[in-house]
Amino acid sequence: MSSRTAVLDTASDPAPEGRPPGASAPVAPAPGDRRRWLALAVIMTAAFMDLVDVTIVNIAIPSIERDMKASFGSIQWITAGYALAFAAGLITGGRLGDIYGRKRLFLVGITGFTLASALCGFAANPEMLVASRLLQGAMAAMMVPQVLAIIHATFPAHERGKVFGMFGAIVGLGAVSGPLLGALLTQWNVAGLEWRPIFLINLPVGIAGVILGRRFITESKAPTALRLDLVGVVLVTLGLLMLIYPLTRGRELGWPLWGHLLMAGSAVVFAGFVAYERYKTRKDGSPLVELSLFKVKSFAAGIAVQLTFGIALGIFFLVWTLYMQIGLGWTPLRAGLTGLPFSIAVSTAAGLSVQKLVPRFGRKVLQAGALLMIAGLLLYIGESARYGTGIHTWQMILPLVVMGLGMGLIVAPLTDAVLSDVPREHSGSASGLINTTQQMGNALGLGLVSVVFFGVIDGAKGPVGPAFVDGFQHALWWVVAVLAVIFAVMFALPARARAAAVDH
Template identity: 85%
Template sequence: MSSSHAVLDTASESDPGASAVTAVTAVSGASAAPGTAPGAGTADRRRWLALAVVMTAAFMDLVDVTIVNISIPSIERDLGASFGAIQWVTAGYALAFAAGLITGGRLGDIYGRKRLFLIGITGFTVASALCGFAANPEMLVGSRLLQGAMAALMVPQVLAIIHVTFPAHERGKVFGMFGAIVGLGAVSGPLLGALLTQWNLLGLEWRPIFLINLPVGIAGVVLGRKFITESRAPKALRLDLVGVVLVTAALLMLIYPLTRGRELGWPLWGHLCMAGSLVVLTGFVAYERRKTRKDGSPLVELSLFRVKSFAAGIAVQLTFGVALGIFFLVWTLYMQIGLGWSPLRAGLTGVPFSIAVSVAAGLSVQKLVPRFGRKVLQTGALTMVAGLLLHIWEAGRYGLEIHSWQMALPLVVMGLGMGLIVAPLTDAVLSGVPREHSGSASGLINTTQQMGNALGLGLVSVVFFGVVDDRLATGGAQAAGAVGATGAASVVGAAFADGFQHALWWVVAVLALIFAVMFALPARPGQHTEEKADLDEAVAGDR
C-alpha cells in the first residue's frame, strides 16, 4: 500500500489548467503602464515580432509547469531520487513562482518591463540547462527553484509589454490570438513530456523535457532585445524590501504546508504555519498602509482593492484557481492510476478540451465580451458546470470501461466554458486599475491564482483522497481475495472512480460560487471603452 501512496502523492502536483489561467492572466489584462513606446506603433510590423517573443516566453513557462509530472518515474529511476526530492522537483517551481510574482511585477514597474523580462527569460533558460544537466537530485531541486524564481520575474512583464506595443483598439485581436494558444498549452506539457521521455532521445531519457527550452529561450533573448520596447512606471518608485520579506513569508507559510501536507501526514506545525500566514499577511497590510503614507512606494498598492472590479476579480481568480486545482489533479489521477492509462493516452485524451478552450477564448475576447460583457464569463461558469455534470454521469455509467472518445463530449463542453472565462477575466479585473500600477496588479492577480491552486490541491486530500482511502479500506478484503493483478487493479480503479465523481461535485459547488461572485464584476469591461476612445482619437488625428 505504501508504494501506491507514493505514486498518488507523486502525481499530486499536476495542474495544467491552473497554469493555463496563469499564462492567460499574464497577457490578457490591458491596463498596463504607458511607457516610452511611441503611439505610432500601429503601423510598425516589428510589434508582431515582439508579441511572438512574449507569447512564446509565457507559453514556455506554462508548458514547463506541467511537462515534469509525466516524467517523474524516469527522473526517479535515473537519479535515484528519494520521494521527498521528487516532491520538491514538482512543488519547488510552484513555490518559487508564487512567492516571487508580486515582487517581480513591482520590479518591472520600477526598473523597466523589458529589462526584467530579459533578465527573467535569460535566467529561466540557464536554469533549464542546469535542470537538464543535473547530476543529482539536489542539483535538480535547486535548479527548479531557480526556474520558478526567474519565471516570477518574466511572466508579470508580459501584459505591460503588450500594452505599450499595441494600441487599445488592436488588443482584442491580440488577446484572442493568445487565448487560442493557451488551450493548446494546457495539455501540451504532459503530452510533450510523455513523447520526449518515451522517445529517449540520444539516451537522455527525461532530460530533453528541460533542454528543449534552450533554443527557445536563446531566441527569445536575442529577438526580445531587438524588438521589445522598454517601459516603466512614470512616477519614480522604490522597492519595498520589508514588504517583499513579509509577503514572501506569508505566501510560503500558506503554500508550503498545502503542497506538502498530505505527504507529511498533515502535521500540527503545518496547521500552525497556515494560521500564522494570516497573521503575517495582516502585518503586511498594516505595513503597506504605513509605507503608502510615508513615501507612496509600497510593494502592493492597497488602493487597488477600492476598485470594485479589481476586488471582485481577485475573488473570482482565487475561487477559479481552487476549482481548477481540484479538477485537473483528480482527472489526471483518475485516468493514469484509476483507469490505468499510459501518460501518452491521458495526454491525447485532453486534446479536445484544449481545442475547445482555444476556440472559445478567441471568440470571447473578440466577439462576445464587447457585446455581452460579464454575461459571457457567467455563461462560461454555467457551461463548465454542464460539462462536469456530464463527466460525472459518464464516469458512473461506463465505470472502468470508459474510453477516451467517450470523454470527448464533456471535455469539449468544459473547455468551451473555461475559454469563455480565462481570456476576458483579467480584462475585467484590470479595467479600473491605474496604469502605473499594472505590473504590481498583474503580479497580485497571478499570485492569487496560484494561491487558489494551492488551496485546491490541499482540498484534494479531503474531497478525493478521503473517498479513495475509505473505498480501499472497505474493499481491503475484496482486494486480498482478488484473483491476480487484474482483480486488485479493478478494486483500486473503482475507488478512484468514486473519488473522481465525489470531487467533481465539489468543483460544481465552487463554480456555482464563482457564478454568484461574477455579479460584482463590471457589466462591461472598461478596456472596450478605452479601445473606442483610442480609435476615435486615431481617426481624429487622421483628419
C-alpha cells in the first residue's frame, strides 16, 4: 500500500471505538462490487444535468423574452435566481447529507430538480418561470454536494483518482455542451414549443436518475451523531445573498449605494458566522461548517485555488459568449459548435491528468494546466487582434484546444486535492464548501465582467463589432492575470509526487 493511501484511509475512517453507540458509519461497497460504478454513472449524469442547466438558459433568453413578453427584470431573475438559490443552499445541502444520508438527500434533490424543471417547461408567465428557477436552484443545492460526497464515501482511496478524472471530464463536457444543446433545442422549435424543451429534456433524465439511484447508490452519512446548525444556516445564507445579489444585479441597477453596503456588510456577517461556528463546535460538535477542515493544508489551499479559478471561468465564459454572438454576429448554433474543440480537449486532459500524470508529477500538473491556459489566452488575444471581426471559427481552434487542455489538467486533480485528506464524516460539508466557493468565484467573475468588459464597450464610439473585439481582448488580459495568481497559489498545494515517491 502506498503511504498516501495509508494516510487517506486513516484520515477518512475514524476508529470504530471512537463512534458513539448506534452511530451510523459509512458503508462502502466491496471493491469487487460493480454497483458502485453504476451508482457513479447515476450521480455523474445528475451532475452533468445540473452543469448543462446552468448554461443552457442563456442561449434561449431571446426566445423566452419574445414568447412570454418578459420584462428585463424578469429575464435577469430567470438567470440570476437560479444562481442565487444554488449558491445560498450548497453548504446547507452538503451538511444535510452528512446528517440524514447522502443517498437520501441526493434522491430528494434530483426529484425536486426534475419537478422544478417540469414547472419551468410548463410555466404560464414570467413570474411562474422565475419561481420555478428559484426552486430548481434550491433543489440543485441539495443534489450537487452529494455527488462528490458519495464518491468520497463509496470509492477507496486508490480508485478516487480515476473517478475524479471522469468527473473532471464531465465538468468539461457540461461547460460547453449546455450552450450547444440550448441552441439546437431552441432552433429546432420542437413541436412548436420554442424554448421549453431546454427544461423538459431534464424529465426523462431525472426520472431515470431517481429509479436507478434508489437501486444502486449505497447510503452513507457521518459516523457521529450530528444536528443541523440552524443559526449557521441563516448566517451563511444571509452572507452569501448579501455578496452575490449585488454582484449579479449591480450593473443593470447602476451599481447603487445599497449594493456596495450589502457587499461590505457580508464580510461582517461572515465574520459573525465564523465566530458562531467556533462556539457551536465547542458546545456540541455539530457546526454547519467544520472549521477544522481549513487546518488540512490540501483543503485550505485547494479552496483558495477553487475561488480564483471560479473568477477566471466566470469572466471568460460570459465574455466569450457575448463576443461571438453579439460582437461577431454569430448564431447560437455556430457559437456552440465553435466550443466543441474546447470541450473535447478538457475531457481528454482531465482523464489523462489524474490517471497518468498526477501520480508521477503531483501538483506540477495543475501548475502546467494554469500555464497552458495562459498560453491559450495569449494566442486567443493575438488571433482576435489580428483578424478583428473577420475571424473565422477555424482560427479559434488552436487557442481553444490549448486552453481546454490546460483546464482539463486543473479541474480533475483539483477536486481530488481538495477532498483527498478530508475525514469521510465531513465529506458532505467539504463538498458543499467546494461548490459554494466555485459559485462565489463565478459570481465575482460575473461582477468583474461589468468592469473589464462592459467598461470598455460603454466608453467606445462607432460600430458594435470592433468595440466587442476590444472588450474581449481587455477581459482576456484580466483572465491571464487571475491565472497567474492561481499558478502562484498552487505552490501551497501538497507536492503529492513526494508521497508517490516513497510507495512501498
